[in-house]
Amino acid sequence: MTTMSLARSEISERLATVGYVADRDLATALWLMDMLRRPLLLEGEAGVGKTEVAKALAKVHAAPLIRLQCYEGLDQNAALYEWNYQRQLLAIKLHDSHGETTEAIEAQIFSEAYLLERPLLAAIRSPTASVLLIDEIDRADDEFEAFLLEVLSDYQVTIPELGTIAARSIPRVVLTSNGTREISDALRRRCLYHYVDFPDQDREVAIIRARYPEIEVALALQVARLIQAIRREDLRKVPGVAETLDFAAALLGLGQSDLAQDPEAVHDLLTTLLKTHEDQARLTREIVERLIAKVA
Numbered sequence: 579m580t581t582m583s584l585a586r587s588e589i590s591e592r593l594a595t596v597g598y599v600a601d602r603d604l605a606t607a608l609w610l611m612d613m614l615r616r617p618l619l620l621e622g623e624a625g626v627g628k629t630e631v632a633k634a635l636a637k638v639h640a641a642p643l644i645r646l647q648c649y650e651g652l653d654q655n656a657a658l659y660e661w662n663y664q665r666q667l668l669a670i671k672l673h674d675s676h677g678e679t680t681e682a683i684e685a686q687i688f689s690e691a692y693l694l695e696r697p698l699l700a701a702i703r704s705p706t707a708s709v710l711l712i713d714e715i716d717r718a719d720d721e722f723e724a725f726l727l728e729v730l731s732d733y734q735v736t737i738p739e740l741g742t743i744a745a746r747s748i749p750r751v752v753l754t755s756n757g758t759r760e761i762s763d764a765l766r767r768r769c770l771y772h773y774v775d776f777p778d779q780d781r782e783v784a785i786i787r788a789r790y791p792e793i794e795v796a797l798a799l800q801v802a803r804l805i806q807a808i809r810r811e812d813l814r815k816v817p818g819v820a821e822t823l824d825f826a827a828a829l830l831g832l833g834q835s836d837l838a839q840d841p842e843a844v845h846d847l848l849t850t851l852l853k854t855h856e857d858q859a860r861l862t863r864e865i866v867e868r869l870i871a872k873v874a
Contacts, residue, residue, distance in 0.1 A: 620772055
């Protein structure tokens with residue numbers, strides 16, 4: 579049931595070794611999460627790297643990452659467990675042909691052999707502490723959020739046919755929200771909270787170099803400056819960290835070492851950054867050249 583915790587000073591360093599650049603506040607939140615054994619709710623714009631926190635945490639602790647992707651209409655069965663109905667039907671036919679009683683057949687088909695684990699059950703039955711990512715909890719309905727409160731409070735679930743199943747290990751739980759729906763106060767009270775913002779220029783350079791150590795520092799700095807400038811433009815969808823990394827990879831693929839080397843090519847690569855027709859139309863070649871002139 580116990581999990582090994584890292585010292586506060588180790589968190590950032592260990593995350594960096596797996597390619598995640600965390601600021602001091604996030605590192606503190608992750609340390610507290612381990613020390614207090616509480617779920618961590620990460621809120622922030624889409625694309626700032628909330629999901630990557632859970633992935634990096636799993637790598638740091640060499641733990642399995644179990645992901646529950648939330649959506650409207652998500653119910654307990656899809657999150658917790660389901661019965662393998664096809665196998666149950668086949669078993670019913672087989673046992674019935676042998677003349678077994680209804681009670682005997684039910685005892686057979688509602689057993690572990692016919693149970694399909696879904697993410698929440700898999701997390702609490704994991705023999706070693708996993709990292710449970712409950713992604714985009716704001717997309718789930720209020721009813722599912724209420725159900726989740728019970729699971730995260732007691733780390734045990736009840737399956738009517740099998741009884742109460744207590745956790746074999748307590749997972750590290752990371753919840754993410756893009757803020758499309760207000761999360762209930764009850765869930766917030768059960769979680770630690772951290773707001774993940776877009777990285778500042780220095781951290782964005784560090785993120786680029788952590789993912790692509792072969793990139794020159796000067797080019798990484800130009801990319802970070804350009805991305806910061808683009809985020810200040812009036813866009814419908816500002817580029818996130820994943821888009822920054824795609825853009826840097828595209829530049830490396832072109833063999834471009836300076837943004838000013840070929841501004842037209844840089845404009846062509848905006849397809850990695852801008853994800854709506856309006857934004858692509860808004861950021862004209864003239865605007866891109868102006869931005870490059872400022873950052874290169």
